[in-house]
Amino acid sequence: MTGDARKAQEVFHASLREAAERSAHGEIPRDPFWLFRDARWRCLEASEQGLQAEDVEIEEHEPAPWAESQINKLECNQLAIWISGAPDPQRTALALFYLDEFNYRDLLTLTELKSDELAKEISNGRQQFQAWLDTTLPHTET
């Protein structure tokens, strides 16, 4: 979400502190995802500080059969930076989707999107990432 380990750690500790305080006062909300929501908004806040990605028209390519080999060549930080550079709510949708810890309905609740909006954000994210892969790590026939 932040593309920066230090910021992510700060958000994690801030969210945990908030949770501990609420727990101590018996104010834990009924929403099982409240901690994730809290962390999400903290991440978005933290990302607003510092350098911002420019709004540019991004190319979109359909996920290619060779995408797997392209992705295998990547460093995890590159992926993190790419996702953190995406505008929200696409950033949240992609980050939570690729964590693979939530089901479809959980994702809708967490991102506060409608099903078609969530599908569009994920699908566009895939295509844009494929286009970026094709530019960064062009596929060569062997």
Place this chain on the structure above:
Amino acid sequence: MKLTQLPRRHRILAHCAPIGEERAADRTMRTALLRARKTEDFAHQQKFDRAVNALVRTIPIPPEIAEWFSTEHVLSGPRKTWQRMARNPAILSIAIALTVIAGVFVFQFIEHLRDFPGSETARRLLKVASSTRSMVLDPLKADAGSLGDLFFMKHRLVHYDVPPEFADFRTLECRVFDDEEGLRVAQIWVTEKRMQFFLFPAERDIKTGKVLEFSGWHYLDYEGWVGVVSERNGVCFMAALRGRERDLASYLTKSKQ
């Protein structure tokens, strides 16, 4: 076949298809996946997603964060106490429904606990007692105990005798009628507390036709009316009045003394 050829709803779900199969717990999602698997581009999408997820899993977690999750519960939600559960509307309504059902069963059980052979007929006659007007009966001034002969002579009713406990009361009116089950019933109205007596055939065993005998006095009530029933020689006697059990009990204890 292409993903774009799928119905819109299935296409939307296919785009959000879970990376791990176990997350497709939803039936609609499973249906969408079933159809999406027939398309070529969905296979590419799945491979793509799995590769990205594998990359995500390589992101190192700083040790100071990882140690937070080494113990089982970092943060526990509010405990589910029984008071909280009891306030849940669904549980509350189930509890009320069960209580009502249990109440009905207990009521019926208690009702039947006091049942005796002929109690159904006696209860029906209590209804008759509560609705009888004096003009329906024939005036007759005599001792209740002497009416047994009258019933035998005039109506051929054998053993329709008023028991000694109630035999001394003066009668006002009486009649003999067939009730809705065709039983010959003798009804006597006495001066004492506007009490009514009923004499009717005791219940018989359906198979053998033998009289179902019972001993002692048995009480029953119906809408403010109370009756006490005994059986002798195949005939049941019931004394009924508007009031409580103790109003009738006093006559039975007096006779014992």
